[in-house]
Amino acid sequence: MSDGLSFHNIPIVIDKWRKDETYDIYTVGSRDKDAYFSPKEPKDQSIKPDWRYLFKLSRSWCPWQFWCEIIAYRFGCIIGVEVPPAHIGLSKIYEKNVDTYAALIEWFYDESKDIYITGEQIMVGLIKDFDTEKGRKHNLKTIRDFFKDRKETLNDWASVLTFDILIGNTDRHQENWGLVLKNAKLNPKGGGKVYPSPAFDNGTALGHEILEKNIDKYVDTNRLERYLVDKRARHHMKWSLDEEGQLNFYEFMKKYTVEFPETKRIITRHLSFDYQQVEEVLAPLVGAVSDPKYKLTRKRLDFVLKLIFGRKRILEETLEL
Ligand SMILES: Nc1ncnc2c1ncn2[C@@H]1O[C@H](COP(=O)(O)OP(=O)(O)OP(=O)(O)O)[C@@H](O)[C@H]1O
Ligand SMILES: [Mg+2]
Incomplete structure (x- = not known):
């Protein structure tokens, strides 16, 4: 991977994470989201231990929307703008008997100190x-x-x-x-x-x-x-x-x-970024989720790349x- 960047391309299941029952008081904005605390010893290196994360769902009419948070994070890493780490989140119990994918977003400050x-x-x-x-x-x-x-x-x-x-x-x-x-x-x-x-x-x-x-x-x-x-x-x-x-x-x-x-x-x-750098960090997201409702298609990724490079130009x- 270029620039020493490495990302987690596998969905992270949050069903055993402790729900943050206080999250309601933070609820502003329009989209459904819950907060959870990560385990003290997370299996995935990209997850901060015992830390609050948002499980942020897509709007119902565009179930692919959560990819935007994940793409934006990776893109921010490439261009040197700080964005909260966003991973592929998955819950098998959020809604009974179906998989629910969402952006799993790291809280950006320490509630106990800041x-x-x-x-x-x-x-x-x-x-x-x-x-x-x-x-x-x-x-x-x-x-x-x-x-x-x-x-x-x-x-x-x-x-x-x-x-x-x-x-x-x-x-x-x-x-x-x-x-x-x-x-x-x-x-x-x-x-x-x-x-x-x-x-x-x-x-x-x-x-x-x-x-x-x-x-x-x-x-x-x-x-x-x-x-x-x-x-x-x-x-x-x-x-x-x-x-x-x-x-x-x-x-x-x-x-x-x-x-x-x-x-x-x-x-x-x-x-000062080029096509290859961006494509390289985003391409693994295609195929990371196979569920047809949620998957990021190659067509959408190519479109996203076109938009980014059109605006850059x-x-x-x-x-x-
Ligand atoms: N990573 C984070 N760390 C700390 N606080 C956050 C983080 N992400 C969101 N928040 C807080 O939660 C609020 C709601 O989150 P966010 O803005 O992402 O959702 P939203 O406004 O509902 O989204 P949208 O407008 O796209 O539907 C934010 O205004 C902010 O106060
Ligand atoms: Mg908001």
Whole structure:
């Protein structure tokens, strides 16, 4: 495997894992999911011992959706953007007598030591009348102004926003990012380090909404091209509160590199991947699950690759790289 990356390509059965009965209090968002604790001595090396994991199901009309979280994790590893590890999860008891596949996603902070602040808590504190339902006032400028003394903030957002463009994630709303105050529960007086959350919740991406029977329609390059730049191709986040008309993915990033030229280097670095690297880490997922309801088909994987590399090309052209 290139770059020393290695991934677990076999479904991980969670039926003996302890269910996290407290998870309800964390339940935000729209998709069915449960939390479980991994065993103290997990069989699989990729599983952190005694650690919380989300078992995140696909929406019922697109049972392949959970692959997006797994693909996004592997892709994040290739381009150098942190994404919570996501594995193939399987339960034989979640629903009686059927196999249920889902993304098994590692919790990204230590509940006993760290404090997690959601983007929503931050935005609500900064913007009067912030509507939490649609997040219409979710915007980069307010975040930038608030974090102006934290110089990494612009670089961190350059990374996440580039990642979101490449996977076509339109859902990085205020509940899909946050800050981890490391060890804050151990040092209530403060002074601990603050980290951005990794890029979690990547299911609304990678053409998940396109049914298997419709994938062939995108052989038509004009249709594919239109899809890559259509009105959905934009970040949830606006540029600023007074922005008129929302910028698309590529224009947003162009503006970003014009206003903050030092971030161009970071974006360029994330874009320095090639087809073989990505194909190599994703190909083993085809065939990892044979159940026809859930399997990742080669056709879908090829489509996903086309989308990623189409967006890469448009972004590079727009940034004149
Ligand atoms: N890996 C993780 N570690 C810690 N907290 C997480 C993790 N993944 C999700 N969460 C928390 O759980 C919440 C819901 O999860 P997530 O955002 O993945 O699902 P969702 O919003 O229901 O998904 P979707 O919008 O795709 O249906 C998040 O807003 C976040 O607070
Ligand atoms: Mg979410």
